[in-house]
Each structure stands twice: as C-alpha cells, then as structure tokens.
Amino acid sequence: xxxxxxxxxxxxxxxxxxxxxxxxxxxxxxxxxxxxxxxxxxxxxxxxxxxxxxxxxxxxxxxxxxxxxxxxxxxxxxxxxxxxxxxxxxxxxxxxxxxxxxxxxxxxxxxxxxxxxxxxxxxxxxxxxxxxxxxxxxxxxxxxxxxxxxxxxxxxxxxxxxxxxxxxxxxxxxxxxxxxxxxxxxxxxxxxxxxxxxxxxxxxxxxxxxxxxxxxxxxxxxxxxxxxxxxxxxxxxxxxxxxxxxxxxxxxxxxxxxxxxxxxxxxxxxxxxxxxxxxxxxxxxx
Numbered sequence: 001x002x003x004x005x006x007x008x009x010x011x012x013x014x015x016x017x018x019x020x021x022x023x024x025x026x027x028x029x030x031x032x033x034x035x036x037x038x039x040x041x042x043x044x045x046x047x048x049x050x051x052x053x054x055x056x057x058x059x060x061x062x063x064x065x066x067x068x069x070x071x072x073x074x075x076x077x078x079x080x081x082x083x084x085x086x087x088x089x090x091x092x093x094x095x096x097x098x099x100x101x102x103x104x105x106x107x108x109x110x111x112x113x114x115x116x117x118x119x120x121x122x123x124x125x126x127x128x129x130x131x132x133x134x135x136x137x138x139x140x141x142x143x144x145x146x147x148x149x150x151x152x153x154x155x156x157x158x159x160x161x162x163x164x165x166x167x168x169x170x171x172x173x174x175x176x177x178x179x180x181x182x183x184x185x186x187x188x189x190x191x192x193x194x195x196x197x198x199x200x201x202x203x204x205x206x207x208x209x210x211x212x213x214x215x216x217x218x219x220x221x222x223x224x225x226x227x228x229x230x231x232x233x234x235x236x237x238x239x240x241x242x243x244x245x246x247x248x249x250x251x252x253x254x255x256x257x258x259x260x261x262x263x264x265x266x267x268x269x270x271x272x273x274x275x276x277x278x279x280x281x282x283x284x285x286x
Contacts (some may be wrong), residue, residue, distance in 0.1 A: 002176035004169060005040040006045035006183040007252045008038060008135075009245030009275040012054065012127040015268030016132055018089045026158075031272055034261025035134040035138055038274045042135050043196070045279070047183035049142045050096045050135075051105065051168060054127035054187040055150035055241045060119065068156045069164065070116040071101040072145040073121045079124030079132075090129045096142040101176060108171035114164060122147060124201060131187050139184075150188070150241050159223055161243040165250020172251075188241025189269030190262075191234040198235050201250035204264035206234035207271035209273070210242065214275055219249055219255030238270070245275070252277040 008190075016035070020028055042050075059081070061070055074097045080088050102118070109116045128145055149155055156164070165184075172182050190210065191203035211223050226246070231239045238258045249257070263275035 001174070002172045002180035002182055004172050004184060004251060005047055005181045005279050006042050007248050007279060008042065008249050008274060008276035009186045010035070010038060010131055010271060011109055011272045012126050012130040013192060013270035013272060014088045014130060014185040015265070015267055015270060016272060017130050018087055020268070021095045023265050027263045027265050027267065028050065030261050031265070034274060038157070038260050038276060039137065041276055042183055043185060046049055046181055047141055049101055049144060049182045050183045050185055051144045051146065052128065052187065053148060053244045054146035054184040055244065056128065057125055058151055059125060059241070060122050060147055061149060063152060066149060066152055067117045068107065068149055068160070069227070070122070070147040071102050071106040071109070071116060071118045072120070072147070073098065073099050073106065073118045074120040074122070075099050077122065077124060077143060077145065080129040081125055084129070088126050088129050090133050094141050095132060095139040097143050098142040102144045103169065104175045105171055108175050109167055112167050114167065126182070127187060131185065135185070136241040144251040148244065150243065151252040153184050155228070155240060156243060157228060158226060158243055158246045161247040162219060162223055162250040167232070169251040184248055184251050186244035188244045190273055191239045192270035193235035193237040194269065196235070196237040199269060200266060202264040202266055203272045204271065205233040206230070206239070207262060207264060207273065211259050211273065211275065212264060214249065215259060216244070216256035217254045219254065222246065222249065224274040252279065
C-alpha cells in the first residue's frame with residue numbers, strides 16, 4: 001500500500017513568476033514567503049512522486065477529442081512551452097515523470113468510469129511551471145500531471161471532481177507499490193477572469209469565503225455551497241479551476257485545510273493563495 005503523505009491546493013496564475021514585481025511590496029512578500037513555505041512543507045514530507053491535477057488551457061486537449069481528464073504518462077517532462085516562457089518568466093526545465101504510476105492511475109480511473117485519456121506529449125504552461133518553481137525548485141521530484149477540462153462545457157462538476165479525488169486516493173492505497181510516498185497537488189484559481197469583464201477585479205469576498213470553507217473540513221458543505229454557478233460569478237474565465245482543489249479535498253477526507261497565504265492581487269489579475277492538508281493518520285477520518 002502506498003501512502004498519501006501531503007496534499008495541497010494552490011494558485012498558478014502567471015503573474016506570480018511573470019510580473020510579481022508589479023504587485024505592492026506587501027503582496028510580494030506575503031506570496032513569496034507563503035509559496036516558499038508551502039514548498040518547504042511539501043519537501044519535508046519526502047514524497048517519491050507528486051500527482052498533480054490542473055486545468056488544461058485548451059492547449060493539449062483539442063475540441064474534437066475532449067475528455068474530462070488526461071493523464072500524462074511520459075518518462076519526463078519539459079517546460080514551459082516555448083511560446084509561454086516570456087509570459088511566465090520561468091527558465092526551461094526538465095522534470096522526471098513516473099510512467100508506470102501514471103499508467104496505473106489511468107487504468108484505475110478508466111475502470112471506475114471516469115472519462116479519461118492519456119498522453120506522453122503534454123505541453124506545460126503556467127499550470128505546472130509556476131507551482132514547480134516554488135514547490136520543487138530543483139525539479140527533483142517526479143511528477144504525474146493530470147490535465148482536466150475547465151473551459152469547454154460540460155465541465156466536470158465539483159461533485160465529480162471530489163469523486164475523482166476519492167478514486168485517486170483508492171488507487172494510491174490499492175494499486176501503487178508498497179511504501180511509495182505520494183503528494184497530491186491541485187492547482188488553479190482563486191478568483192480571476194482572464195480577458196473577461198472582471199479581468200481587473202478580484203472577488204476577495206468569494207476567495208476568503210472559499211478558503212474558510214476548506215478550513216472547516218466538511219466536504220459535504222463544500223459540495224453543497226461551492227457550486228459551479230458561484231465560482232463562475234466570481235470570475236467566469238478562471239475561478240472554476242478551483243475544482244482542482246476540490247479534487248485534492250476528495251483525497252484527504254474530512255481533514256481541515258490550513259491556509260498559508262492569500263492576497264487579492266489586482267496587479268497579478270488573480271486572487272492568489274495556497275492551502276495544505278496535514279496527512280498524519282490520526283487527524284481525520286478518510
């Protein structure tokens with residue numbers, strides 16, 4: 001039986017690496033310290049692999065072959081995609097994959113009825129390039145990237161993504177090698193509307209409400225109250241990426257999230273923040 005040793009939800013908006021210097025100094029300090037702290041916590045859990053879920057910005061899943069989820073099964077990954085490097089201000093990197101683990105995930109998800117496909121040629125933009133720069137700056141922890149559809153209707157519902165997280169936890173515990181230490185990362189959000197009418201707005205009220213909701217450790221309440229309609233109202237173009245955080249919540253059960261940092265950063269065009277869940281087995285029912 002493998003062990004889930006760490007779980008996190010975090011923003012990946014490109015401003016965090018691309019133009020952080022344009023944000024007020026207090027935001028720069030808060031976010032830099034917060035995301036660096038999250039990286040310290042993740043690395044301290046000593047994972048052998050990170051399973052990550054993030055939205056696909058219609059970069060890898062074409063409209064004629066769209067699936068809810070796409071598991072990356074390559075032996076290694078490179079990023080950022082060439083045309084995205086200046087935007088995210090991240091130097092080219094290579095991170096090891098975990099193809100055997102990825103195939104187990106794909107097989108297990110497919111067997112459980114999830115609409116999933118797999119690819120070995122995923123392009124990475126801010127969805128992975130921003131989190132990895134802070135969490136694994138040496139790019140020394142293998143990554144299994146899972147892309148999901150957050151853009152083209154029908155988008156997977158919060159309930160479906162929670163069930164997805166539950167399935168990932170089952171696969172970790174039942175199908176992956178004994179003793180393997182796994183971290184689970186959901187990236188995206190918080191409120192933002194790239195290119196939309198709220199592009200220069202951040203819905204701080206929604207963001208703080210969502211973070212407080214996760215801190216209660218009540219998945220049923222999250223699924224009841226954090227509807228897709230409420231996320232869209234907070235920013236139609238990107239807030240629904242938070243279903244990646246809800247997938248992570250599905251893997252951790254009733255553990256309360258712990259917020260490390262949050263900033264309603266208009267300069268970065270996004271509510272920016274991160275949470276994590278402590279995974280010691282005595283703290284919660286799963």
